[in-house]
Amino acid sequence: MDLLSLEQFAGCLNETFAARMQGMDAPFVLVDAQPLPHRGRDAARAPFSLMFRNGSPLLFPQQTYRMQHPRLGExxxxxxxxxxxxxxxLYQAVFN
Structure with a gap:
């Protein structure tokens, strides 16, 4: 399995990722993708943060979501x- 990188997500800003939950797709729009401070030289990838927005009035809990994107897949x-x-x-995902 390849590690995800900031570069993969940077080209997807303002695009929708669909999270499948309870028989429906919930749209999460990627609104920000930023590098994070890199503290070690032997890390497998440079750390980064993603920020998604969901327009639902319902607050979704902190958890892992299976998300689908047209170019990045599942x-x-x-x-x-x-x-x-x-x-x-707003929902944050941190990759380190």
Whole structure:
């Protein structure tokens, strides 16, 4: 299994990832992709953070979601709700 990288997600900004849950697809839009400080030289990949927005009024719990994207395919991504704004809830995924 190849490790996911920031570069793979950077080209997907403002695109929708569909999370399948309870028989329906919940859309999560990738709104930010940023590198994180790199503290070790022998890490398998440079750490990075992704921020997704979901416009549902329901807060989805912190957990791993099976997400589908047209170019990246199926991915399991652990999302943590971190904020709420006028457009919905924001969820962060950290890869280190």
């Amino acid at each position: 991915l399991d991504i652990f999302l943590v709700p971190v904020a709420r704004d006028r457009e919905g809830f």
